[in-house]
Amino acid sequence: MRIRQYVLDLMREHRNTDVSILSERELCRKFGVTRPTARKALKALIEEDYLYVKPGRGMFVRAERLEAAPVRRFKRIMVVIGDGGLSCMDGFFMSVLEKLCGTLKHLPVHLQVVPLDVDHDCAVAEIEMYNPDGILWVRPGEKGKKLIGELREKIPVVTLGLVPDGDPYAVTCDYTEAGRLSAQWFRSRALKKIVFLQDRPGAIRESVYNGWRSAFPGYDESLHYRDRTQENEQSSVRELVAFLESRKIDGIFTFASYYPVLDAALKQTGKTGIPILSDNNYCNFYQVATLPSVELRMFPSEVPEAAAKLMFRILIDPGFKPKKEKVIRPGIRDFPPPGTS
């Protein structure tokens, strides 16, 4: 069945060309079937005239039979994460995948989650092999962005979570607004001396910081702490302890990726009563001593939900072209106790 699928997909993809298919040997390898099984599938396809043999050159699809081929009911959507080669998902990516699955499971969709080879040509070849109808790409890195440009000449690619830049095939949230909201939260409580704790820099963090600054006119720049992200967590903690102890602090704004370092530092300094606002990457709150007081919904679950629906819409309605980028509003809410602790 999978060989049949493969052949029919190949036909659909290369509409008017009689392209050659993989050799029998390669098919066995690729689909994990025995020779007799592969031969049986190929024989049936030849009998139905979807395939023919060019002696000495292998088997080819008969393009003119395309119309006779049964319609494929399910759309295939590939999910790609980060730079594409990533095979390990942290709590953030798991929460994205959770929402993608929750939305797409109701739709006639098959989902592919595969790490791509990070080499450009290998990635292209792999995507061709998996042959998705569309790609949902979560926070592509630089390499990913370059590849997306090429891929979009053939299939739709919706990105999730990039800094808004007007791309109508992007679904994301307003990071600048997330920074503004966070600043307002502290200001509305008359908390003034707020440490802005930042580890890895990047375009997203930059946007948040810009929003923060714009809504916090009197913000004391000396309270902006940038970790040099040492490899050794202990030295990060030591550095942060020194920073926190040298200042009077009313509140802390941080990112979940940095939370374990912050938690360890707070324990050492004993400054555990300070209000903390953080975005939420669930797994980083596991067994920390001090939980945040409020959660910045910097990447609300509406983002993956909307991205999944947009992709499906694009796939089933060939005339549909999204007009503008979808930017979900961030929010702030009391930190809920984690489900598992």
Add this chain to the structure above:
Amino acid sequence: MRIRQYVLDLMREHRNTDVSILSERELCRKFGVTRPTARKALKALIEEDYLYVKPGRGMFVRAERLEAAPVRRFKRIMVVIGDGGLSCMDGFFMSVLEKLCGTLKHLPVHLQVVPLDVDHDCAVAEIEMYNPDGILWVRPGEKGKKLIGELREKIPVVTLGLVPDGDPYAVTCDYTEAGRLSAQWFRSRALKKIVFLQDRPGAIRESVYNGWRSAFPGYDESLHYRDRTQENEQSSVRELVAFLESRKIDGIFTFASYYPVLDAALKQTGKTGIPILSDNNYCNFYQVATLPSVELRMFPSEVPEAAAKLMFRILIDPGFKPKKEKVIRPGIRDFPPPGTS
């Protein structure tokens, strides 16, 4: 950083042996980095004495330095589906992955979702490369089961959804009970002539049917319909229409995988008022004309949740050995309207 991770993982894995690492060239390929980057990472590791060079034989980890290596905070759990080579998830697998992600995102876990090469030796090599701490395997096929036996000599593998057989590392549900419950639902409503519609046979369907028979003493065997699962859906529908039209029917028990065929057949026969009980594979209810009246929770979401927690427990508590198989009770509930239609 990934090269460093790879080297430290290798050290942890081969405790007392100075094993050799991949060549510089292979490292570049595998982690998608340039030569200078790889060299920099290797140089640092050599300086810290985690690696040393055997002239002419490559680089080796220094096993005796294991204790100095920083502890890895995150456990790595690999999710494998079906025969392992599967790269397309339908609604069932998406709903499983949704719950796995929802549970694991709170825990210090990194999740890997990778299709394995179905060739036995390649699969073993790939698992070694990804180097997970544990594997969650959803409904392994025969090849998968064989592999699991071998893998368990090295790492824990928890299976999900197999027919219960006493394996303490399995989480599943009682399929026989699911059949019994379904029979009781019809009997308690004094519905007697129930079609038991079954497509692909298999151990799970067999268990359900056994339960069904045991709780339905007067069940008319001629109402047990086995589809020969033609490749062409139209002929499946035609056959089912003939079957349904030749009988008086009070109710239908079916599986979601077969639902689209049933829906088409019901439309043709006009028998759309008959109560239908079905298990739930969400995507198969997309835009059907007749929805089921009740849902058999044959694979409750407690299964993936419990499996994820069991795996995590095993990983963090080296002394913990599960005593018995976890079998979740199936249930029946009114069919909820799908979230998306």
